[in-house]
Amino acid sequence: MVTLRLNDIGTRYGNVQVVSGITTPVIQPGTVTAVIGPNAAGKSSLFKRIAGLAKGTGVVELGTKTKDRNTICYMPQDTGSTAVLTVYESIILAAKQGSSLRVKADELERIDEILAALRISNLSGRNLGELSGGQRQLVAIAQTLVRDPKILLMDEPTSALDLHRQMEVLSFMRDIAKGQNIIVLIAIHDLNHALQYCDQAMAIRDGRMVAFGPCAEVIDRDLLRDVYQVDGHVELNSLGHRHVVLRGPSDQTDSRHDTAILRNPRNETALAAQ
Numbered sequence: 001m002v003t004l005r006l007n008d009i010g011t012r013y014g015n016v017q018v019v020s021g022i023t024t025p026v027i028q029p030g031t032v033t034a035v036i037g038p039n040a041a042g043k044s045s046l047f048k049r050i051a052g053l054a055k056g057t058g059v060v061e062l063g064t065k066t067k068d069r070n071t072i073c074y075m076p077q078d079t080g081s082t083a084v085l086t087v088y089e090s091i092i093l094a095a096k097q098g099s100s101l102r103v104k105a106d107e108l109e110r111i112d113e114i115l116a117a118l119r120i121s122n123l124s125g126r127n128l129g130e131l132s133g134g135q136r137q138l139v140a141i142a143q144t145l146v147r148d149p150k151i152l153l154m155d156e157p158t159s160a161l162d163l164h165r166q167m168e169v170l171s172f173m174r175d176i177a178k179g180q181n182i183i184v185l186i187a188i189h190d191l192n193h194a195l196q197y198c199d200q201a202m203a204i205r206d207g208r209m210v211a212f213g214p215c216a217e218v219i220d221r222d223l224l225r226d227v228y229q230v231d232g233h234v235e236l237n238s239l240g241h242r243h244v245v246l247r248g249p250s251d252q253t254d255s256r257h258d259t260a261i262l263r264n265p266r267n268e269t270a271l272a273a274q
């Protein structure tokens with residue numbers, strides 16, 4: 001079983017520190033964590049650091065001694081591809097990364113299952129270059145899932161999808177996390193989707209983690225004001241779900257540097273070290 005704990009994680013581009021001192025409680029398998037925060041907060045950079053694609057400080061603790069190239073998989077935000085491959089070929093290649101190119105029957109079955117679950121079996125024979133943005137995003141999800149990751153880092157996986165597909169994919173990811181007992185981290189801008197589909201949230205602002213805990217505790221009026229600079233609140237909608245209601249941009253445009261919100265309902269001590 002793989003767990004994940006970030007211990008004082010940081011990364012930089014040249015001289016610019018874009019992620020600093022991120023320490024989390026232990027993230028358990030079977031959970032979906034929303035990684036939230038404004039544009040340029042450092043969400044993608046944090047994912048790249050966790051996946052080992054960016055160097056930096058701190059330790060990514062996995063709670064296991066057995067780790068292979070597919071233990072942590074990162075699905076980037078930009079899934080553009082000009083490769084002259086069909087969708088099916090690209091997914092076989094993703095599944096076989098770094099291993100023999102011989103494909104077994106059960107691997108093909110698994111690919112078929114994932115394509116069917118994402119409702120993109122009809123795209124199998126299409127060339128990658130001729131797909132729409134949303135179709136490319138769904139194929140990228142399939143390419144990531146066939147690697148059977150234990151920790152899945154998905155960078156805005158629904159940004160190009162229509163409403164139906166967004167809900168379908170998020171609910172599918174939640175089922176995969178629970179069914180396969182893996183850890184899923186999703187960078188996401190839609191806070192209502194985070195509230196609906198994710199177990200917990202990690203909020204990042206200016207490269208620092210400012211809150212970590214159950215979505216219902218992290219996503220509130222203070223977060224909207226201090227992290228997103230918008231006035232709003234969270235209320236129960238007619239379906240009984242928590243729902244963000246926005247009034248508009250906050251007047252306190254300078255509050256991001258004045259107000260320090262630092263909340264971690266599950267592990268105060270981890271954050272105290274920051």
Ligand SMILES: Nc1ncnc2c1ncn2[C@@H]1O[C@H](COP(=O)(O)OP(=O)(O)OP(=O)(O)O)[C@@H](O)[C@H]1O
Nearest residue numbers: 013018037038039040041042043044045046077187
């Ligand atoms: N390759 C790079 N070289 C230099 N700076 C970079 C690079 N990639 C990202 N940055 C900078 O790092 C900071 C964090 O960017 P990052 O992409 O991690 O933010 P993000 O939270 O994922 O944003 P968004 O929600 O807009 O996708 C930004 O200031 C960005 O300009």
